[in-house]
Amino acid sequence: MTTNATHLTHHLYPTIIAGGMGSRLWPRSRKSSPKQFLDLMGNGRSMLQEAYDRMTPLVPADHIYVITNREYVDMVRAQLPDVPAENIVGEPAARGSAAAIGLGAIHLLNRDPDAVMAVLTADHLIRRPDVLRDALVGGADLAQSGELITLGIRPTYPETGYGYIEMGDALGQFNGMEARRVRRFREKPDLATAQAFLEAGNFVWNSGMFVWRADVIMAQFQRFMPELHAALTGLQPALNGPDAAAAFDAFWMPLQGNVTIDYGVMEKADRVAVFPVDLGWHDIGSWAALLEVLPKDADGNVAHARHLHHDSSNVLVFSKDRLIATIGLEDMIVVDTGDVVLVMPADRAQDVKKIIQALQKRGLNEYLE
């Protein structure tokens, strides 16, 4: 952080979006305890706590906000005891990431008209949190001119599961971080397109992390999502008062659709910038991703369990209290929760959703909750 950076954090509010389900990490990630609340890394801290830990060197705990489902508010409070209760915002129903961000924005504006909002995720591993902090401070600087800033991850291989951002002209350095104009957002590409992006050199992965002034994002809602903007301004005066519940019923619940911030705002807005950053960023979106990022033991396995094996390598085993014995396995996932055992090759980890669908179809909700 540069020496003049401190004044930029006075109005900076890291806002962690932690409402998702993380169903591809079933059977550990469950409705009652989604992945952001799990100690997936086995280091004693949940993904949410790690997202919080990354911000405490930068801002005081009372600057940190969490937007989550109403049913997870108590869990967030328990996991982040130093965050004031009023900073933990529960949506009574999910209405998409644009609405979640808007809900955060009106909370911040009620507190600080000059609030700079850093939208953060709770489901990524970030090995270089110092770079993230530098980028947020740089973003807070650039945001003063009304820019919408997105953090872009420099791609290391032609991933087809992420959205990409095509970068244009340089906008200068902010807190030592390079900023570029965003030329275009690109949907998840096919492999040939992803390879072309990688070779072109001016494409980054869309991380889902953003920095902007809260009033600026509200102005974008007014322009591109007027119904959402109207609901938010209706809600804003009642937020922490006795009429909050009635206001949510009146303004929030009728919101239609689950519009993402990318589709609702970013792809349409004029002044969008990107900081291409090297965060040591990993999407912990699947068991295969966990197997890839977690440290291996001497035999090349990830054992978050008592694991006894013969001739097994690159196996991820998880169990709270059972012995997992494996023979002749390679590139496999074995997850034991109290009530479920899941076994699959790592390269089939995306198909966990097929099991979720089958459970839903058969009404076996006990294994989802």
Added chain:
Amino acid sequence: MTTNATHLTHHLYPTIIAGGMGSRLWPRSRKSSPKQFLDLMGNGRSMLQEAYDRMTPLVPADHIYVITNREYVDMVRAQLPDVPAENIVGEPAARGSAAAIGLGAIHLLNRDPDAVMAVLTADHLIRRPDVLRDALVGGADLAQSGELITLGIRPTYPETGYGYIEMGDALGQFNGMEARRVRRFREKPDLATAQAFLEAGNFVWNSGMFVWRADVIMAQFQRFMPELHAALTGLQPALNGPDAAAAFDAFWMPLQGNVTIDYGVMEKADRVAVFPVDLGWHDIGSWAALLEVLPKDADGNVAHARHLHHDSSNVLVFSKDRLIATIGLEDMIVVDTGDVVLVMPADRAQDVKKIIQALQKRGLNEYLE
């Protein structure tokens, strides 16, 4: 059974040897409950109970004997309530199959000097029990002439895991069953030898099932295993009396080695016959064997558990109370007992013993008991 067969069963005593550990079926088969006591087929009857059920159409329950380890006597009594308690014989320590058979023989001789002993196993699936019963009656007939009769399984493929019996001249028909002279016992062959055996046509698998007069097998012990014979004759008068424990201490415990009946007697004796039989016989010696013999569901899997799968076939899953979810598995075994989850490809099922060895080495006896 022929009409004149009934008189042959008056002195016939099926004697089930049920003392083994069945460690290749770990983690279900455990010291406290070895495989013969498990309902491996999922039909509500244990292997031992199935061995018993095969005999009840032939002889009354009080003709059926079980030789087992002393620690399993209560379990045998509980599983076979119609077998008199005195027919359930517990060895205070394992001394090999020859000794176990000898212990059965002296029990029978104390009851019936004309006893014909049918030595049976409790760890094989027999799909044609009627053929087994016919062979035992035929064996009882032939045994009157002093023959030692072994049941040979007609091989269907060149198995290298079994011993073979080379058959010689025909000895005639007994209860409609063909008897042949045994030319030679052959150890487990290599594949080329097994193929040659199969092509030769006069080789059968050694099933470990035998029929002989109890006094005749005792005479063989006297000739080929005089120490065992001396111990048995020392033990015999005390068997069911107040001095039984002292007699076992004096005569049984000092026995050396774990000599098999094949090595100790069969390979050396003169008058050995074989009934080549087609019993629908399957050795349930491993998880792979179970996967092979158990009926498949519509998706080609063996699910002794609540099994939800996506794109999985020829998978055996076992769990008492957990959901087993599998994705993209083929030819795999997943076994969940309360405290252990074992996962392996079916073709590695022999390596369960490697896990057992590792558990023993690390003193993790709780998973073996």
